[in-house]
Amino acid sequence: MDIIDWQNDNEVHMAKTFFDTYVSAWNPLTKADQNNTVSYTAIDDPCLADTTKIFSMSPATDYEALVNTLERHTKCTQNTCLRKKGHLLQCRYRAPWPEQQTSTLTIDIDNKPCYAPARNDDRLNIHSPCMLSIWQANIDCQLVTSRKAILQYISKYASKSEKKSEPYTEMLKTIVNATTSEDTVFLTYQKFMMGIIADHDINTQETCHMLQKLPLITCSRQFISLNEVMLLGNLWLEVGLVNGSIGLVKNIIYEPNTKPPDLPKFVIVRFQNYKGPPWDPLHPNDIPITPIARGRHTQIPLTTAWAITIHKSQGLILDKATIHIGNTEKQGLTFTAISRVKSINGICIHPPFSFERYAKMQKSAFTTIKKKEETRLQQLSALTSTLLDCNLQL
Structure with a gap:
């Protein structure tokens, strides 16, 4: 032109x-x-x-x-x-x-x-x-x-700037105030979901990349996955499908003509630590988890992996964990929680405990009993070593 x-x-x-x-x-x-x-x-x-x-x-x-x-x-x-x-x-x-x-x-x-x-x-x-x-x-x-x-x-x-999105509570209030008595619940929910999509804090280019599952070199936002699950039980120890393995749900497959609350045929979960043969060559870490009969019940051995109590964590093997040990020490729960994690590099204690908390742990009744037991075991070990030495000399 x-x-x-x-x-x-x-x-x-x-x-x-x-x-x-x-x-x-x-x-x-x-x-x-x-x-x-x-x-x-x-x-x-x-x-x-x-x-x-x-x-x-x-x-x-x-x-x-x-x-x-x-x-x-x-x-x-x-x-x-x-x-x-x-x-x-x-x-x-x-x-x-x-x-x-x-x-x-x-x-x-x-x-x-x-x-x-x-x-x-x-x-x-x-x-x-x-x-x-x-x-x-x-x-x-x-x-x-x-x-x-x-x-x-x-x-x-x-160079266009975008204002920060409203909190969801404020957004919902605005939509509810603009809703008439003739509007259905579905229409109100639809307006709310459209508001979430329209009022965004992420640029269009990143959104298009994620919708098309294209890799991003850098991302301006952090995302939390809502589909993280934990495996309950040792399915295949040699390849990493052990009790406590964390994965992401990628798909849920149902038999024809079935739907919730029926159990699915299997749930496809992506386990990053899986080392076995691939079920899907294009996604070698995606594994189908099928329902398992335990007694009179048939269940899928998965649970949501947001958080569990320390009691529930007993027997699990975790790569990393954020541990909340509470305000008071309870019968060795801190030791139980920490010992679930493979390496000290995978442990995050939040909120951190004070030195006073550590000092109180040293004076607790459980610590006293534990110290006596450790002393008894050390004495028994020394006596055993002495007897072995005597037998060797004879």
Whole structure:
């Protein structure tokens, strides 16, 4: 656009034809039908159609449904697009747009190239019919009319700051206050979930990488997995499937025509310390855990791995653990907790205990009994060594 000779009608026409090829603002419906609101169910919603349905219908019919569902800017409200300009509220997108039978490409009053498509619907956004049909969802379309415009666009979004999201409690209060008595619980929950997605503290690029399971070189946020589980029982000691092994649930597989509360056929868990033959060559650490019959009960030997009591940890073998030993010493529980972990490097005691706590442990009745037992064992060991030496000399 920067090299067009605006005095040359042929060059201007070629540029305008180029834009006409890729974008449109022409509604395939007649003027009388454009403002007829159509309510789609989950079955006939064009955005939810599967590929079989899309390929079996006419492309024109599919496009007609998509463009009137997604691309019409039907309402202007203060919560969406209305902004104060002086004493008046105006749409930030400048809708409604003037209708015209043919497209135009001109220089506006600010000496910038301005393209306006042919339009028979004053509420229809400029869009790409090809991208809309492929994506089956709303896609913002911004025409590049100059090198300066695209540089301004990139710099604007590269330096754009976003306010921190509201706490979930405040977000829920806002949604509840805006909910009417006619709204269903499902609608309120849906608004809450949409608010969580819309008010984000993570940039779009990272979100796209994670949705497509692409590796991130660095990440601006830390994530806590909600699907961490612990194995209950020694299934295969040699390969690392031991009591206390920690893994992440990757999938839950049910038999046909079954669902919760029925037991699944198996749960696929990813154990990082698994050293055995791969069940799935593409994911060698993913292992199916099947239900096990114990007495009269059949259960899956897994439990959530957020936290357990020290009593429950007895018999487990852990790589690492954060240990809360409480305010008072209870019959050697500190020793029990610490001895569950393989290495001292895997132990984190939080909150840390004071020296006074350690001093009290030394004076406790349990410590006194333990010291007497250790003294007795040392004496017995010395006597045994003496007798062995005597026998060797004879």
